[in-house]
Amino acid sequence: MADTTTPTRRAAVPSVTIAPSGLVSLDRLSRTPMDRVHHGDVPLSASPPPGARRSSFDAPVPLPAPRGPVSAALIDLLSGHPAADIDLDRLRWTGCPAEAPTDDDLQLALWVSYEQHYRGLAGVDDGWEWHPGLVSARRGWEQQLLDGLRNELGEPPCDGQRFSTGREAVQAALNTMASADDEPSLSKFLMRQASSCQFGEFLVHRSIYHLKEADPHTWAVPRLSGSVKAAMVTIQADEYGGGALPAMHAQLFRSLLVDWDLHDTYGYYLDHVPGVTLMATNLISLFGLHRRWRGALVGHLAMFEMTSSVPNSRYARGHRRLGGGEDAAQFFDEHVVADSVHDQIALHDLAGGLALDEPALADDIVFGARCAAYADAAFARYVFDCWGAGVSSLRRPVEVCPESHRE
Numbered sequence: 474m475a476d477t478t479t480p481t482r483r484a485a486v487p488s489v490t491i492a493p494s495g496l497v498s499l500d501r502l503s504r505t506p507m508d509r510v511h512h513g514d515v516p517l518s519a520s521p522p523p524g525a526r527r528s529s530f531d532a533p534v535p536l537p538a539p540r541g542p543v544s545a546a547l548i549d550l551l552s553g554h555p556a557a558d559i560d561l562d563r564l565r566w567t568g569c570p571a572e573a574p575t576d577d578d579l580q581l582a583l584w585v586s587y588e589q590h591y592r593g594l595a596g597v598d599d600g601w602e603w604h605p606g607l608v609s610a611r612r613g614w615e616q617q618l619l620d621g622l623r624n625e626l627g628e629p630p631c632d633g634q635r636f637s638t639g640r641e642a643v644q645a646a647l648n649t650m651a652s653a654d655d656e657p658s659l660s661k662f663l664m665r666q667a668s669s670c671q672f673g674e675f676l677v678h679r680s681i682y683h684l685k686e687a688d689p690h691t692w693a694v695p696r697l698s699g700s701v702k703a704a705m706v707t708i709q710a711d712e713y714g715g716g717a718l719p720a721m722h723a724q725l726f727r728s729l730l731v732d733w734d735l736h737d738t739y740g741y742y743l744d745h746v747p748g749v750t751l752m753a754t755n756l757i758s759l760f761g762l763h764r765r766w767r768g769a770l771v772g773h774l775a776m777f778e779m780t781s782s783v784p785n786s787r788y789a790r791g792h793r794r795l796g797g798g799e800d801a802a803q804f805f806d807e808h809v810v811a812d813s814v815h816d817q818i819a820l821h822d823l824a825g826g827l828a829l830d831e832p833a834l835a836d837d838i839v840f841g842a843r844c845a846a847y848a849d850a851a852f853a854r855y856v857f858d859c860w861g862a863g864v865s866s867l868r869r870p871v872e873v874c875p876e877s878h879r880e
């Protein structure tokens with residue numbers, strides 16, 4: 474394990490060119506070193522340096538810097554007492570649907586409001602969690618995100634196949650989505666070409682989800698029954714390490730962050746990541762917190778599991794290529810093994826089982842899976858756009874790791 478207390482310099486960032494063929498080439502040096510580039514004017518979080526905290530306890534997340542009028546109004550409200558009246562006009566997001574899934578202001582407002590249901594927010598009264606005014610405002614943001622997702626996704630593709638049951642249709646749709654080999658592939662880039670800085674940025678983005686890995690999908694458990702619940706619990710039990718802390722996937726990810734000299738504090742990088750990264754977790758929280766969206770939640774998890782094993786094997790190779798530690802690679806290796814089993818459970822017993830039990834949810838299951846695929850693709854597009862332009866994909870670049878340790 475590297476020394477986690479000494480700030481170090483990183484290599485200049487190679488930029489990325491995406492050819493019309495979809496192949497990614499790395500053919501020139503960055504015009505602008507990432508550590509001089511800022512996407513946003515975000516203050517540094519007042520958190521301890523890497524290595525200063527090695528507890529598995531997740532403290533409530535400090536309120537982040539606002540990113541627009543809605544998140545500013547929300548953060549201002551949460552800093553006060555929940556009995557205060559709410560001016561709902563201040564919490565109304567006025568962007569257009571096409572921007573909703575990636576809008577920084579809207580996605581931060583959603584993330585902050587959802588976090589009250591997870592580890593909580595530092596200095597924020599728990600009485601805000603179910604404050605009627607705040608719940609009402611969030612319902613508006615959720616509807617805008619859903620409208621935006623439908624706008625982006627369009628109608629489900631129709632391949633002309635006829636199915637006798639909703640279960641067959643769901644499984645066929647999920648299989649088609651999971652086997653789509655869209656280029657350019659972020660996982661292939663990370664495996665073959667990414668610099669240590671880029672790989673570290675990838676981990677920073679993913680820390681927002683992986684440090685609470687499995688929690689958003691676990692909302693489904695009390696909403697399901699019978700064999701479908703059993704399938705969900707089988708998957709989630711592995712995600713939580715079968716009850717063994719060192720094997721919990723969130724804990725494995727924490728070890729990975731430490732190996733890369735990154736902060737492993739829950740929510741530490743909230744100010745660093747863009748709206749498209751927050752959206753990936755927000756939409757699971759949205760599906761999870763509404764029983765009405767249990768079908769979408771199941772579809773989302775199924776697509777997660779069905780598209781995890783191969784990318785994780787590529788991440789593992791990228792991690793090792795860049796000098797990452799063997800112990801830390803366990804996060805990726807575990808997903809390669811576990812998700813090659815989970816994908817079958819997710820397809821047949823979970824998504825297929827729910828479509829069989831509740832045929833009316835078939836469209837929602839597919840919608841949730843499409844949202845998962847969309848979030849993944851939108852994130853990859855964003856990252857490639859940034860790296861292709863020679864800039865950081867983070868709102869505020871971070872120190873990643875010593876060159877001597879990685880390259």
Ligand SMILES: [Fe+2]
Binds near residue numbers: 686712722808
């Ligand atoms: Fe996992």
Ligand SMILES: [Fe+2]
Binds near residue numbers: 708815
């Ligand atoms: Fe899994």
